[in-house]
Each structure stands twice: as C-alpha cells, then as structure tokens.
Amino acid sequence: xxxxxxxxxxxxxxxxxxxxxxxxxxxxxxxxxxxxxxxxxxxxxxxxxxxxxxxxxxxxxxxxxxxxxxxxxxxxxxxxxxxxxxxxxxxxxxxxxxxxxxxxxxxxxxxxxxxxxxxxxxxxxxxxxxxxxxxxxxxxxxxxxxxxxxxxxxxxxxxxxxxxxxxxxxxxxxxxxxxxxxxxxxxxxxxxxxxxxxxxxxxxxxxxxxxxxxxxxxxxxxxxxxxxxxxxxxxxxxxxxxxxxxxxxxxxxxxxxxxxxxxxxxxxxxxxxxxxxxxxxxxxxxxx
Amino acid sequence: xxxxxxxxxxxxxxxxxxxxxxxxxxxxxxxxxxxxxxxxxxxxxxxxxxxxxxxxxxxxxxxxxxxxxxxxxxxxxxxxxxxxxxxxxxxxxxxxxxxxxxxxxxxxxxxxxxxxxxxxxxx
Numbered sequence: 001x002x003x004x005x006x007x008x009x010x011x012x013x014x015x016x017x018x019x020x021x022x023x024x025x026x027x028x029x030x031x032x033x034x035x036x037x038x039x040x041x042x043x044x045x046x047x048x049x050x051x052x053x054x055x056x057x058x059x060x061x062x063x064x065x066x067x068x069x070x071x072x073x074x075x076x077x078x079x080x081x082x083x084x085x086x087x088x089x090x091x092x093x094x095x096x097x098x099x100x101x102x103x104x105x106x107x108x109x110x111x112x113x114x115x116x117x118x119x120x121x122x123x124x125x126x127x128x129x130x131x132x133x134x135x136x137x138x139x140x141x142x143x144x145x146x147x148x149x150x151x152x153x154x155x156x157x158x159x160x161x162x163x164x165x166x167x168x169x170x171x172x173x174x175x176x177x178x179x180x181x182x183x184x185x186x187x188x189x190x191x192x193x194x195x196x197x198x199x200x201x202x203x204x205x206x207x208x209x210x211x212x213x214x215x216x217x218x219x220x221x222x223x224x225x226x227x228x229x230x231x232x233x234x235x236x237x238x239x240x241x242x243x244x245x246x247x248x249x250x251x252x253x254x255x256x257x258x259x260x261x262x263x264x265x266x267x268x269x270x271x272x273x274x275x276x277x278x279x280x281x282x283x284x285x286x287x288x
Numbered sequence: 289x290x291x292x293x294x295x296x297x298x299x300x301x302x303x304x305x306x307x308x309x310x311x312x313x314x315x316x317x318x319x320x321x322x323x324x325x326x327x328x329x330x331x332x333x334x335x336x337x338x339x340x341x342x343x344x345x346x347x348x349x350x351x352x353x354x355x356x357x358x359x360x361x362x363x364x365x366x367x368x369x370x371x372x373x374x375x376x377x378x379x380x381x382x383x384x385x386x387x388x389x390x391x392x393x394x395x396x397x398x399x400x401x402x403x404x405x406x407x408x409x410x411x
Contacts, residue, residue: 031337
C-alpha cells in the first residue's frame, strides 16, 4: 500500500467556509508537509483524517481502511501529536502511561521510558507545567510508544524557540529512519518544510492547490525578475502571478523551461522558497 | 564518507551528493563493494529530506556507480568502462590545469598553447 491516507472527493461545508472535492494522498514512508494560510482548511482536513469530523460527502481511507468498519484498528496505528489539551490537566507522565498505555494493544512501557529519557522529560511533573515544546515531545513520546505508523502533527513547531524547533526536526528525521513510518504535519513555518518534508500539500480556501514532491517543486517553480517592458499577453502566459513595480516585475512561474525559452537571458530566474510560492499563489487566488 | 552540503549553492542538493559520492568513487576513496549509508540514515545525518537522498541514490544507480539490494542497502558498483573513462578524464583535466598554470607563468597565450598541443597530438 503506497498511500497511507487517501481522501477522495471529500467535501465539508460550514457556514461561510467549505472544503470542496478534495483529493489528497499521503505517501507511505515519507514526510508530507501540509501548508496553507490560517483558515485555509488545514485543521478541518486533519480532523477528517482523524475521524473527529465526518465529511458531508466523499471518502476518507487510512491504511486503506474505512473508519466505519475499522475505526479501532486505524486509531491504534495513528499517533496524533498536539501541543496542548490532549492530556488531562494535572496529570504527569506516569499517570499518562497508566491511563493511556492500556488503551493500545501495541503499547510498550520500555519504549515509553526510553523516549522520556531521550527527550529529557520529567516523569513526575504535572503536564500543565510543561512548556509548549515539552508538551509536544510528551505527545510524541506517547505516539511512538504505541508504535504509531502514521504520525499526524498540527503545527508542531509553532511557538517553539529556534533551538527546540531544531531538536524536534532532528527527532522527526530520526523517526523517519524507519521506512514504515509516515508523518503528516501542518505548518505555516515554511522553513521547516525545506529541511524535512518530502512532499508538500498546499491548501488555499478549502481547495488543494497542489501535492508535489519537494524536488518537483524545486524543478518547476521559480521567481522571475525583469523589466516591465518584457511583459505582454504572450510572455505572461508562462508566469503564474506577476507583481509589478516601477523598478521592474517579479513573478512566480511553475514552468521554468517555458520562461527560459520565452525570455532567454533577459530575466533573472531564482529559486523560489516555499514562502514565495505560498505568497504568490495565495495572492493570485484573491484576485480571481 | 564525507559529504558537505551547501544550502546557498545554486547546485541542487541531490546533485551535490551525487558529485561528491562520484568523486569519492573516482578517487578510489570508496572501493568497489563498499557499503553506502542507507538513504534514510544519510538524510538524517545531512539534515535533508529522504526524497533528496533517494533521488541522489537513484541517479547514481542509473549511472552505474552504485547498486542496491532490497533489504541490504546500496553498494559501490564494479567500475565499468564509462567510469574508468571519467576517471581518466579527471586525470587529464588535472594535468591540463597544470599545463595551463605553467603556460601562464611564462606568458604563453592560449593560441600558442593550442598550436603546441596540436603539433604534439598529431605527431
């Protein structure tokens, strides 16, 4: 099975917001970064993958299974990593082990203690006194201790200081040495993606704009800069979104080859960061 | 095996990996049959995504520099003619660079040097 998560034609309507006809696949053995601005539909999508929200239409499959018939089995194999409110207030990690452990068939006390030690977490301190980063690590330790194959994280690095962030990214990479693991995480800190993500799924206003490998993104997308006189109806066809200024234009393209054959050496072509791509694609959608 | 990745280089990261592993093979630092780290381990060590090391290994494999056995990992392949040719070319490049340095020292122009090379080549 190549896809751990598969959304087919999924639609969910809320007042004033909807996710419509979403098709999304998450590849096994890789890290998929899920990006989009605030309110783009990231959390809604994650909730549907976790079966915390039911889609109005369409199909959600996890590990090739349907929640309707295999809810328990799916949940055994998913670890949801979140930075707060997941654990009962006032509990410490020992309590968590006692309460949460028995809920999972695959739970391993030995592994749990190993991760608690590796992540340098206190066993007897109340979780509500944990920093955001520590809560994230605690949550990750729990997921790993029941040998979750699919780890879903909602904004795992938001609000973490740079050192903690880096440590968390190191951890994620260590987790991925096991080829049977899959990570799906939402973020709007795009620099996290450039380091760990293999695939990028980009959602905007409830619509999936693309789901591509990082290498394809790097091969296809670029920033193009040049003099405004170069722009006309024909040349603009190779550009996705153009920003004009008195000093020249800057644009995003998803077809570097077309830009090269159209403009030759008259423009500067630069690598586009994920942030550039997000910025331009979001801007472009607003004008439509 | 040492691999140094530059994030500010224009060369894509997977190409940097390919070139450095190739050069380790061509210089004999990595011998035939030598095991390479798994692409997942390498990704972690280099702090880059798995898909990047995967692409590098796939291209090295396509070019015949390494081979992979499922469940065992990747290894340096037996050197084929093309590799040997590249090896030779590398040596020639180095020798020519020395020639150019020497020529510059005595103010020999490119034309004069080419003339000399032509003469010797056709001898």
